Amino acid sequence: MSSFFESDSPSNLTEYSVSELSGSIKRTVENAFDQVRVRGEISGYRGPHSSGHAYFSLKDDRSRIDAVIWKGTFSKLKFRPEEGMEVIATGKVTTFPGSSKYQIVIETLEPAGAGALMALLEERKRKLGAEGLFDPERKRRLPFMPRVIGVVTSPTGAVIRDILHRISDRFPVHVLVWPVKVQGEGSGDEVANAIRGFNEFAPNGPIPRPDVLIVARGGGSLEDLWSFNDEVVVRAAAASEIPLISAVGHETDWTLIDYAADVRAPTPTGAAEMAVPVKAELEAQLASLSARLQGGVTRQMDQRRQAVRALLRALPSLDQLLALPRRRFDEAAAGLGRGLELNTLNKRRSFERMASQLRPDILSNRIAERRQQLNERMTRAERTIERMIDRSRARIDRADAVFATLPSRLEAQTGRARDRLGNLVRHADTAIRHQLTRARSELVAQERILQSLSYKNVLKRGYAVVRDEDDRPVSLAAALTAGAAISIEFADGRVGAVTSDGETTPSAGTPPSKKRSAKAADPAAPPKQGSLF
Template identity: 70%
Template sequence: MSSFFDDSPTNLAEFSVSELSGSIKRTIETAFDRVRVRGEVSGYRGPHSSGHAYFSLKDDKARIDAVIWKGTFSRLKVRPEEGMEVIATGKITTFPGSSKYQIVIESLEPAGVGALMALLEERRRKLAAEGLFDAASKKPLPFMPMVIGVVTSPTGAVIRDILHRISDRFPVHVVVWPVKVQGEGSGDEVARAIEGFNALTPEGGIARPDVLIVARGGGSLEDLWSFNDEAVVRAAAASRIPLISAVGHETDWTLIDHAADIRAPTPTGAAEMAVPVKAELEAQIAGLAARLQGAVSRQMQNRQQGVRSLVRALPSLDQLLALPRRRFDEAATGLGRGLERTAIAKRRTLEQAAARLRPDMLGARIVQQRQFIAERLNRAERIVERLVLAGRSRVGAADAVFRAFPNRLRNQTGREREKVLALFARADTAVATALAHRRLAVAAQDRVLQSLSYRNVLKRGYAVIRDGDERLLARASLVAPGQVLSIEFVDGRITATAGEGAEPPAPVAPPSSRKRPAKAGKAPPDQGSLF
């Protein structure tokens, strides 16, 4: 049995890698020096800076790289476009540096719309018919969002561009939902991210975004196919948060661009749409503040000018005070007459009240007050006597009880007896004080009675005239000739008879002008009211 590592020579030729790659290249170019290939243009981004164009041709099962050299590209009648199905004529060659093969296109002609583009167009018409792309359902972006949600890959350059642009324009809080943006299951992840952001609540631990950005860098139609997924489009259309689509470059269009509230040409453009420029806002606020200050100054000047105009239109102080001064003078003139009328009215009221104050009424009231005071004094004396008797009874009973106690209680009995005697003394003092107060009150009432008594009037030379029935005669017309009269002076009464032909007396002259007293036997002059 031979060894596993057999070093025996063989008939196989030995090639280097370069020789093998060159041999393959010559073989392929010889076998496929001129071919016609039908396929869909994919990954076309226009000519390179060198003038060459690089893209791919594909169908539903395979893909081949393609290149059009600069000289050939300028002579083409039909230029390639993304998704266009074409028939390319050229030769197959390889690139030894990476062991890849490609077709070098020499001519190009259209062959119809590609399969992917046809599928995409059919899906677009279906979703548009459901109203997912209606402009009326688009939501406006908030002017100054506080939180921005970004759905993209966390490792690509897109998220760095967005964060850098937001930081430069207006720094706000950014929440990133990491997803795959290409490959199997990427569409479902993007749809779940959009739905997840909408499911956040203000009370949760993660801030709910005010605006969403769905972003991805550029790529071929196949690379961006996840954003043509029906689940992604429906999630974008159903989002209650305003959504910005920033998928690919400006020339790339996907179905999420139609469903989003607004489409940005690039991820950086989406960041610019999401937030304003802070410096511009500050400048605008400063300008508005300056305008406001100027407007306030102008308004104040206008108001001051208006006030000056109003001041000039106001009447002078003399004009304003003329009418009040005239009213004051008229009131001052009528004040004297008013005082005179008031004095007359008060005098009449006093005379009416004095007419009702008859001596008999005053005497009856004094008698009632004296009786009331006497009754109160009698009641007070009886109450004091009863209190004294009751106290003496209680003292006697207590003394009888104390006599029966042993000697050890005699000192306490003596103290209690002293208290009782002190109470007796206080009671006597209180009774004496109460009687003194009552006497003072009676004396005060008596002084009032004396001041109101008509006898004080009699002391000034007046007299009271009564008839035989003791009725007061205040008028001469009430006296009949020959009537017996009782005349009361201050020191007593006399009896007189009215003479014949009595006439009403003449007005009484002052004492200095009287020549002689009235003759005896004639009726005294009318005394009038005593008050």
């Protein structure tokens, strides 16, 4: 038995493990396709994974290949992949041994031609416009005379020299330059960081906050200006709290930052002209306004001087104004001596009368009277205090007596309340039983009335109800036709019948004896039972 299992295989092929075979295939594929360029359409793109890597596929009309962009490479791409975009990917082909699949590891990614870039630009423009980033209502006016201007551009190009030269010629102000790359990998992030950095300056900080920003770059191709179409740059320009001027390219060059900026300048030099006024023109205008102001003040003073002179001619002279007050003063001065003498005489007489009343015996009597009044008031006050003390002591005694009897009174009140509650409960039970009895009696009476009015009681007296085939009551014989099926309801049940010409034929279920008795009955005899209808 053991020899059977230990027999050698008849094949002389080399035996590989699954891992060895997968590794060999991986090395072979990577050596054969170490650097390839693949053109295709992005499919299944959902953005970067939580790890930072991006997984999607490249496809054409017949095939599909998995693709991956590692986190380090993804952050260096000039533009972000989007679903349905046709691109040219450069990288190497490798396999994934865990699931026997092959994929391309992308190192660079670029749109497939200028048409793809324009399509991407239009799609991004529609997307950001739908979010309201390009709305005219959110654009702000530029300050008329800024004190500090922030410039975001390359520090080595001709653009910054043109801007500084134009600002110094027109109106020299403080200029802050934030050096950035304006082309190539990572330039969009640097421009966005510069805009956000200027906005984060404190208004009164060590570095003055700009009153207006200029984002500038010289002209170039669509690929050269692509950094200013980056979504992060557009969002940073739209979110800027400082008014922003976009001066990217020449007159015919348009980028997405131009739509998000508050003002678009045709050239960087034009942006500098928009940012500051002309100092010489302002000085000339100020001089003109000063001359006009001086002339207006002079004319106003002349008019006021003439008006004052006219008023002076209408005023009376100084002697006329002082004549009447001077006369009153003279009369008062003449009567002042006599008045002083009379006043002195009156005061002397009053003093003599008061002096006659200020004798020692009078003062002693008044002091004795005041002392007696004071003693009487003290005596009355003592008696009043004693009476108040007695009344307070009596109230305290009465309160002690009331508090001593309070437990027994509370117990008696509790007992009376308990008895009252028991009486109310018994009365409530009695009232409910009486009400139920009355309701039961009324219900029995209504039932008797209902039974007395029921048509079935009439049926018990020998009447019957005739119904047609739809079970509707028939009150007239003319309402029935020959051969119609009817039913007759008696007090003890229903029977079926069929009508005929002048005679009703009982149904087959009627007993023969009743048929003979019905034929033998006298036609002239009055009927013994009738219909309710």
